[in-house]
Amino acid sequence: MNKQLLEIQPKELKFIFELKKQSSCSVRLTNNTHHYVAFKVKTTSPKKYCVRPNVGIILPKSTCDFNVTMQAQAVAPPDMVCKDKFLIQSTVVPVGTTDEDITASMFAKDDGRYIQENKLRVILISPPNSPVLSPINGVLKQGPTYESSSLKDPVFSKFEILTPPHTVRESFCP
Template identity: 55%
Template sequence: MNTGTLVSFDPLELKFPFELNKQLHCSVHLTNETDQHVAFKVKTTNTKKYISRPNVAVILPRSTCAIIVTMQAQKEAPLNMQCQDKFLIQSVIANQEAILKGVTAEMFTKESGNVVEECKLKAVYIPSTPLTSTIAQGVQEVLPFNALEKYMRNLSGIEALRQHFMHFWVKIGQNNQKG
């Protein structure tokens, strides 16, 4: 996990279990470490290959947001399974206008006087295993709604969901200990 002044990121690498002709998903969690609203924006070096949702948003104070990154189906395996693709996540304190009307590109320009934090993440291909495919097939047969099916088609998606719920339960436990 990497902690900046505004947000922390987990993980710092986007791991895709590479399979030909399959759309792949992984997630990164952004945690707002402040008592203010924080806006973020996701950029990539390869916009035709990846989609991130949400790619801009405002995170509530002391809250976590999961970003799902989708890699489009690839027709060819890269040489030596190496990936040169990178992601840049910019974050900035959100003003009242951003909270009410939405995030704008101007918020992330340093010329505007805003302090813009940046974190670079790289994409990594990991070998896909038969177990990954078996789990993904089982998930597809059990879950009735399409959005969650797409999210969980591979092991990294399942791992992200597990981490999300673990983070949720840790937060609940911390809140219960305070009271």
């Protein structure tokens, strides 16, 4: 069997990157086959991301969404280029298989089993409407031209009001 088991949308993981704030995106897996399909999500940077759920069973002609959360980062990568990647593996499993039945051996290629593999790259996006604060060399700087205009211009004062005083870091992954 050498056909597409899962359709994956989107093809790239796009995160709005703001220093010291976590960001999430969602991926939809669509099983267009008449088989039960198990999936597993892997990443090149497991400490940086949280994937929920990272394994699962998708029933025939069904969809499943999983969320990827990038943990808060203290520094921006050079030129906002991220080299992290995700691998989604999928394989046909027997009817009635549940999420609890999924094992690492189901995704082993050595037993002749067909494993579909799809790679997704990570794209970092600057937040919209962020002229006041921007990372420069990984450090958050505030330019003097914006400081003076924020005092006079009511539009920029609104940005100051909306800025959270302190963010409590929460982890959505146990």
